Amino acid sequence: MPLPLRLQPTSPVSLQTQIFEQVRAMILEGRLRPGERLPATRTLSEQIGIARNTAALAYERLTAEGYIETRSSVGTFVSFQIPESALYAASQNSPPSARKPRRAIGSPVNPTFRCQAVVNPHRGRLVADFWVGRPDPDSFPRKTWAQLIVKRLRTAGSDLTEYRAQSGLFDLRRAIADRLRPTRNIATNADEIVIVGGCQDGLSLVSRLMLGPGATAVVEQPCYQGAAFLFESFGANVVSVPVDDRGLDCSLLPDVRNAVAYVTPSHQYPLGVTLSLERRLELLAWAAETDSYILEDDYDSDFRFHGAPIAALKGLDRTGRVIYLGTFSKSLGAGLRLGYVVFPPELVERARDMKTLMNNGQPWLEQATLADFMTSGGYERHVRRIRKLYLSRRNALLAALEKHFPGGEIIGDEAGMHLAWRLPSSFPPAREIEQRAIEAGVGVYTLTSGAAVGFDTSPENDRYLVLGFSSLTEREIAAGIARLAEALAPVTDRKHRPKRLVVEC
Missing domain, CATH: 1.10.10.10 (Winged helix-like DNA-binding domain superfamily/Winged helix DNA-binding domain)
Incomplete structure (x- = not known):
């Protein structure tokens, strides 16, 4: 132009x-x-x-x-x-x-705010794009899904034309409760579950209930942008707590009361470490002592590759301090916009009322189709199949990194859909590598580009790259890392083998 x-x-x-x-x-x-x-x-x-x-x-x-x-x-x-x-x-x-934009009458105190980066800016323009959090598009059960939709439409009656329970379709809430009991050790029921439009909608619902100007929101360091920026938008005082190789360092939790602590214990975002059982118990004790709540984001717990998963925080909670957030965006796809929140009994009624004020509930057809998919056993078969597929792709990524790059620490590869790579000291900063990779047609991402936020200015924050592997074939992964190695050859020092070590943040 x-x-x-x-x-x-x-x-x-x-x-x-x-x-x-x-x-x-x-x-x-x-x-x-x-x-x-x-x-x-x-x-x-x-x-x-x-x-x-x-x-x-x-x-x-x-x-x-x-x-x-x-x-x-x-x-x-x-x-x-x-x-x-x-x-x-x-x-x-x-x-x-x-x-400074003008404030309209009745506008919030802070009319400007930051937003998370979840839309891939390079979509469709790269040879190999290791964007984080994308399910494999070819694995979506299109045929089964279409059949279930047609079946529901034949008997829909007034379901498509009338408002239903704002907390979500009962059949779906019951199916979710039935699955959470054996898979996450969460003893719940349909009445404690509210269906939302994915994790971000669930975070918004909880924030409206629990946060306001001056409230304290505790987050991990580094943290998912969508949570931290949302808490900021409500005027909360955001306090970050460092993460190490055992997850959130609970010894550094603030001495405050009536806080909300947002954590990703199963596969910390973005570094991928797992919160140890000892620290889970410490976090629960802190919440009980300070009259605070824990917001547990279990965004990709279906994909654990080594050993049995540690019980969810919600499954260990005996004092009603954990609000549990789950999503179908990682197991099926973000386009469905379906997730759920499990509330402690004393918060359920307020949560239903707030959800009504927000949007009168999620679309009926998608909820009904997903409920049928779950109760038929199709969802469990689907998860087992893609877990096996993602394990193969993770192994392909580890092999490619092992082949082409010296040094560096692989973090968070025991679970999930992405891993973090801590760069050797001889490598350029992560932001420079990201740029060189893009120029070579490969997408690898800094913590910030991968929708994470850090709350300190340490150079250490620019020593990490995050690489998603779930949406790429093994061939694409191998070709992408080979191309990355070629692009970085002039600026890297190949002396050491990759290794898995502890996280230092």
Whole structure:
């Protein structure tokens, strides 16, 4: 697309600098969006009547400062990650009205907030994309699902035209309760379960119930962005607690009362470690002593590859302190937008009322189809099948990393759909490797790009990459890591074998 540049040949500012500043301004002001293709230097030079070398030098400067990126044999695009210093400078140079949006009558105290990155910015553009949290699309049980939908539609009657229980279809809540008892050691029933639109909807429901300005939300360090940013948006005081090789360090829990502690104990997000049984009991004791609640996000506990899973926190809870959050986004797909929350009995009625205020319940047809899939045994067979598939793909990723890279610590590979790779000290920072990989057609991601947030400025946060393996074939995994190794060959030191060690955060 043509760029609306206005160059002044008689200006003391060089043409190269004029191009740089005008393109940079378009990016910072949002007139050029992340991922948008820019004209080639030859096309640009012909468009505005300058030497091609002048355009090329301007592009080189924009690339060096992180505003644009060039992909070999593909083209030049606006970068997805704009330098934070540039965004800060842009905000400071903006007029006051642009820096601080006006508050509407009755608007929240904090009208601006951060949002999680869950939509893949490179979808469909890479040779091998190790994006985190994607089920294998070819494994979705399309034929069975279609048959179940047709069967339900034949007898739907008024189910499609009338409101139903806002807490969710009873058949589905009962099926979930029946599965949680043997698989997660959670003694619950349909009345304690509320169906939600995935984990994020469940987090929103709990936040509306438990958080407000000045409340304390305890999170892991690092933590899933969608939780931390949501808690911030409610005005909560977010307190981070470090994670090590045994999970959340419970000795560092804050001395506060009436808090909500958000944890991912089965497969910590993003590092993948498992919270030890000893620390699970410590966390439960802390919640009881401080009159606090624990929000347990069990997002991918179906996929454990070694040993029996440790009982869920909810299964160990004897004082009604754990709110349990589950989802079908990882086992079936995020497109269904179905998850659930298991509440302690004393919170159930308030949760139902709040869910009614939020959206009057989830769509009936998807709930009914999933209920039938579960009660028929189809869901359990599906989970067993994809668990085996994901184990093979995890093994392929471990083998490829072992083959191509020296050193580095593999973390969190005992379970889940992704693992974390702590880079050797001789490697460049994770953000540089991510960029080099993208240019080579491979998607590997820093903690931030992988929808995690850190609460300190330690350089250690830039020593990790997260790699999802569930949506790639073994062939794609092998080819992707080989291509990554080729792209990083000039900047890596190959002296050591990969190993699995403890996490240091």
